[in-house]
Amino acid sequence: MADAVPLLEIENIETCYGLSQVLFGMSLSIKTGEMVALMGRNGMGKTTTIRSIMGLTPARAGTIRFAGQDVRMLPSFRIAQLGIGLVPEGRQIFPNLTVRENLVAASGNRLGSTDPWTIEKIHALFPRLAERGANMGGTLSGGEQQMLAIGRALMTNPLLLILDEATEGLAPLIRDEIWNCLSMLKARGQSVLVIDKNVGNLTRIADRHYIIERGRAVWGGTSQELIAEPDLQHRYLGI
Template identity: 65%
Template sequence: MSLLEVTGLEACYGRSQVLFGLDLRIAEGQVVTLLGRNGMGKSTTLKCLTGWMAPSSGRIRFAGQDVTGWSADRIARLGLAIVPEGRQVFPNLTVREHLEAFAGNRCGAREPWTVERVFALFPRLAERAANMGNQLSGGEQQMLAIGRALVTNPRLMILDEATEGLAPLIREEIWRCLDRLREAGQTILVVDKYVKRLIRLADHHSIVERGQVVWAGDSPALDADHGLWHRYLGV
């Protein structure tokens, strides 16, 4: 049974249609990617999934419920968290305050993420616990954004361009974190451009072109067909 099932999703900005019958499924414990060039509908898809945009047609089922058209806060309470593009940390909250403000275990996780557990995952955040959000480097802000999502103990965590603009060493630290989350059984949807690294991380991939999924398959299949990379990803 799918944790997330998207069927025939369509979405518009005014008279401009962006999604044209997009389908997506994520099983519990899977790591799945949504790939494609800029402007192909990935961000719009995430807005619909998280409740920030109402689809014009199609259905979204999450955690056994039809959440199509639900508000963002209602979907979040059901166990969906997003690490947004651009991090969006609060400049006037400390690292610890960020994490404490979002902490909760609404879905009853057996081994819940706590503030201290996030500090163990990201020791650098523990060192910066008293620092304000605007006193952190870009990499530290990204760690905080991931930690902030984790302490909500989500059933599904979405990462939107989580490694964008980071130095290579920090980027690799984020990838290692995602590897650990995958091993712990966290269900994850990733939007990113580093295809080689995503092949190592994810179970399944969907490529979006002009608002539709034009290819879907597992990591060995994507790794074997570099023509897909050039045709749809510009790699």
């Protein structure tokens, strides 16, 4: 894996909201089959990094390459079609569609996966979605909506799955279910970029980590290296 060409590579990107610059040369990379965590305090640029990757808030400078293609100037829908599935902060499921309709609306296998995700596989991953199949998305609990958001993203059969605040605001039992899901996806070989504040679970399942501070990556390394540096966690993560 060490010598593999990155599936996703961003280099020195700069992103602004109007006149307010948020990213100042942010860089990271993800290889195929890796689970990478992006960590940092609130307001340091994690979500903006995700929005830049997806073209939702386009970077004004730098390079974003996905699956060997420069995507920085592409519209969001084209970036998604290349094989990135996003579980956004706030979930953003379709409230006026049923659970099943949410999943069907996103289904596709544009990249020709030989083992594509189906509704049945999503139900096996999250049995609660099978139970709630006829319920409107807006009637689900926060945890159920997060399961649905993950299922919806997987139904696109992405090369890369991105989760922004994977377990924020969820009950402990639901958080455990999400972490178990991520462990299963890693075992399946799914490439994942995840944002979350739970360092214990992230170091348990992620291969590598980046810490972002004021719009740039200030540290990168393996789980073992992060665990070995408690001062680093205290300085940048408030732990």
